[in-house]
Each structure stands twice: as structure tokens, then as C-alpha cells.
Amino acid sequence: KQEVTQIPAALSVPEGENLVLNCSFTDSAIYNLQWFRQDPGKGLTSLLLIQSSQREQTSGRLNASLDKSSGRSTLYIAASQPGDSATYLCAVNNAGNMLTFGGGTRLMVKP
């Protein structure tokens, strides 16, 4: 059974810092991996999708990498802003389109 772990569970940084969120998974036979953002009381917004054949994806200040063989993905946020404060979820898509989610990293960016 696929298990997804995210560390740290919570992170507080001053505005402007670059930061890295980590995601690890136990079964490397994945279809793709998705990073989501969740704001309090709101749904999930898809940030980046990395196919199993890809090494990284970039969108603006966000960069996600995937190392399938070691079962790891990282989300890099450059020049963090208070508006980046949210919970970030990593989800692994195994064959059959089942998403297995990590517990999330709760990020607070202080002005």
C-alpha cells in the first residue's frame, strides 16, 4: 500500500526566504505526482503536476522536482510572500488514478 509522508508538518519563515517542502512515498511505481495548495475553509488548488517520466516542473516562483527511484519530491518556493501562507499537499497517483495524499505542510510566511 502506498504511503506518502510530508515533512515538516509546519513551517514558519520570514518573508523573502526561499524554502523547500518535502514529500516521500514508499512505492515508486507511480503514474504522476501532484502538488496542491489548500487555504483554510477552501478547496484544493492544483499547483504542479509531474509525470513519472519527468524530473521537474516550474510555475512562476514554484519548482517541483521528482526522483522516482528514491521516492522523493520537493516543492521549492522562491522569495516567499505572506500570500503563500497555506497548507501544501503532495499526492501520488498510482495506476488506476488513485491519489494517495500526504498529511500536508502548513506554511506561514511572516511579513
Place this chain on the structure above:
Amino acid sequence: DADVTQTPRNRITKTGKRIMLECSQTKGHDRMYWYRQDPGLGLQLIYYSFDVKDINKGEISDGYSVSRQAQAKFSLSLESAIPNQTALYFCATSDVLGYEQFFGPGTRLTVL
């Protein structure tokens, strides 16, 4: 307008009541999913449907049932709600390739 909508957005009910949560989508996707999120945790899959005639149980289907009324509509029912079903419920859709899932805004359900 949102591509994936859920109703109601918030619901408070009592133990033993029957509750239905509804999901509609305008993305034209065949695949729909119901997830549950408990505080501080990730999402767990309850049920999923790959087309109107296809319904499958997820990780935590006990105590829940679903109905796929049309390609665009997928409902989740709690036949007899209990307090540990208090959670945030999300509906999601994906196309047949399943490359990416798109989520609704969620329904916050409280069972007293």
C-alpha cells in the same frame, strides 16, 4: 462559474440522520471521486466512479454510499450519520487519462 461545485458547503446534523452531499461538474470529465479530510490530515478516498455505470469503493467506504446520476453528477450519502464522520468532504473529477484531478470547494459536515 466554478467547474466543480458542491452542495451544501456547510451542514450540521445529528447522529442517526441521513445526509446527502452533492457534486456537479461542468468539465465534461468521466471520472469522479469523493474524498474525506480529517483535521490536520491528508485526504482519503471514499468512492470513485469511472463512468455512469461504474462505481468503486475506496479506502474508507464503510458507512457511505454513492450514486452517479449522470456524467456530471455524483452524490455521497451517509445513511445513518455518526460523530466520527465529522470531516471536510471533497469531490474531484479527472478526464479518462487521469492526468490531473480537479477539486470542488468542499463540504464541511458536523455530526453532533
